[in-house]
Amino acid sequence: MTAPIQTLTEKEKETLRLLVDGHDAKSMARQLGLSVHTINERLRDARRKMAVSSSREAARKLRAIEHRPPEKIADKPLGEAPAAAGVRDGAPHAGKRRSVRLLGLVAGAILMSLALALLAFSSATGTGGPPAAAPPAAPTESAAADAARAWLALVEKGDWKASWEATGQSFKALNTVEAWANAGRQVQGPLGAARSRVLIGDEYVPAPPEGYRMVKFRTDYTNRAGVIETLSLVREGDTWRVVGVTVD
Template sequence: MQQITGTMNSGVAALTEREKETLRLLVAGHDAKSIASHLGLSVHTINERLRDARRKLEVSSSREAARLLAEREQAAPDSSADKFLGVSGAADPMASAEPAGRRKHRAQRLAWFGGGMLIMSLVIAAVALSSVFGGSVAATQAGAAPAVAITAPSASASLEPARAWLALVDGRRWDDSWRSASSLFTSQITAPQWARTIESVRGPLGAVSKRTFQTVTKTDVLPGAPAGAYEVILFRTDFARKPGATETVIMVRDPGGWRVAGYFIR
């Protein structure tokens, strides 16, 4: 066991930042095609990154490689928070216009719940999310077929509930958005914690002028979450002070219907 752990640690250490970025997006629900679109790269380039990551981590599945990275970074959240879903110059139109020092402080930090799923990412103006929720990371089935991002809105069973929840957030109805979220969400963060977190993240972005559905990915397994029926929905959103952002809403099917289990912005 010690040898296996040592091999994993050395493999993670050998990953480049670009390979880590690609694996983190895979954990967030993207596939190779949507990662390529998100980063402005070719699918061939993304597949090369994933292949190199699999080789370094000595695994046969890209999702297994992503899970191993998520486990490793969860074990040391303070050291990885600034790098999680880091913004590259190609992906972020704001990056090239900012001095390097400001880009460093406009770091993306994270809050975990359920042992690994993201509640929120992207903090502007150096607002840090300090709550890290513990727990065991659920293992993704090594032989499971990769989830596929679908571009047809009709393929999503949870799109309308997701839009309704986002409308609450757009209206700054923090308590209502917390109450309407899934039990998985509300069991891991209190309403006051959520209000502080969402205010610090959404406030600096300004009002939403346009939100367009991009893809939905259906899956029954997500790293750090219990098995269930999930939909990972991506929107391209224009905020007053951040046009062209990507919002990700993770929906889970609760007994009462589809509800929000996670949300983050890039």
């Protein structure tokens, strides 16, 4: 049972510990200074890695391995998660980084994004030393990735109506054109124009009812480099449509 648990990240373990201590998603978000969406992402990833059907089962397994005594819920402040996402995980100066999250939900309130851990490797070579490793090849773009890239191009042009029309039914059910335009301007405006966009992830997520495709780009904007854009897409008829997007 320890093998799956060893695959958990420290952030996922942290979230599971709070869950088994009696917290719900909202109080965990308040405790950690995150959004409820981020908390649910961590729980979903932990369930997948541990091959269990519920977050509480994953939390109990972790507690059984670690033999940690339960903390008292009374010691934890409870409440709603912050309305606007602006806190970076574990950052002592989180206010310096702005993270705005926009999401649409698939039927059954399936969350449409996963957290991506990016590891930065640096190497130096000297005389006679080993050569630096070649960078990994970029994944081949699928039809879903093409649709995601085309959708982001509409967003960059400020064509809010066309980009809204290119979203899935679950997104439209939660967002009017006006609401989407207002949220989109708040994110897109400060970034400026996109200078480059590289595909860094494209995978199928087997979630009900029919699964979805998660596509990730690393984009350099005029005012900020290294922005991670995560889009979730579902297939409606013969077309891939965006149902969720996060910009970090």
